[in-house]
Amino acid sequence: MSVIYDLEHITTYRYQNPVTFGEHRAIFLPNMGFGGRILSYSLETNIPCEMRWMMDTLSNNVTLLTFSQPAKELIVTYRMRGEHFGIPAIADFPLDHRAEEIPVQYTPDEWNDLSSFIRPHTEDPEGHLAAWTKHFVAGDQDNTLDVLHRMMDAINQTLTYQGREVEGTQSPAETLRLKSGTCRDYAWLMIEALRRLGLACRFVSGYLYDSALDGGEVGMTGSGATHAWVQVYLPGAGWRAYDPTNRITAGYDLIRVAIARHPGQVIPLSGSWFGETGDYLNMDVHVSIRKLATLPEFDESQAIPMSTPL
Structure with a gap:
């Protein structure tokens, strides 16, 4: 089964007086892989702009925007129609024996490829993150999936989701101290904790689709908006999704756009402007995701053999 959906992401910057704009960097277009396809x-x-497309070092799709005239308002509108095949359950991909318990044993080739995702990125001078992480491992050998689920559940159940308009991501230690954060803070805490257990983890930026919104109901935390979660590399299963904000590991809700070693690499829209300090008024972001259709699973009995001429 797959889901066809329309996505719209509108970012508006407002200023007291006309300002000029430096180059902006947009990361909106998903790199779908086997998880889906882009239809359009x-x-x-809203103002003249030169666009250049590129892939960054992690193969994320990036748009570079160069503006040619000043304005009091900058509006960047991204629209996409896509097909999402969903994230299969971990049971569909049994782990290699060397991944069943922590510490996971990566091969030399895996270590070379994954080392930047294994090394912790943040400092922990007072040891609060390390102490918190130790609560999830009881002895020399712990079931990997159990540890992952215990940590995801602990973040979801013991911290308070708190949206904020200030850009950026809290440090894991700050999230533990405040006992609250956004989806980005939750994901970053889990990533840096798992890295201290020797697991390869990466930060994922994307969107959260929630079918409840189609019926006008109250959705999941952070639904209908940009979202962030974790991917963990487990030999035998590959990169697996863990969303501590909503306790999601499979299904159709998570639409991946980009991956990164740390949150600062995948800000959806970033750039500079030039004017007086007091010119900046505010920024507004509107995201909507609407399901258009659900397609049935592919029936292999109806497939045309490769040797049959069309």
């Missing part, structure tokens, strides 16, 4: 997309701005 567009990126528009």
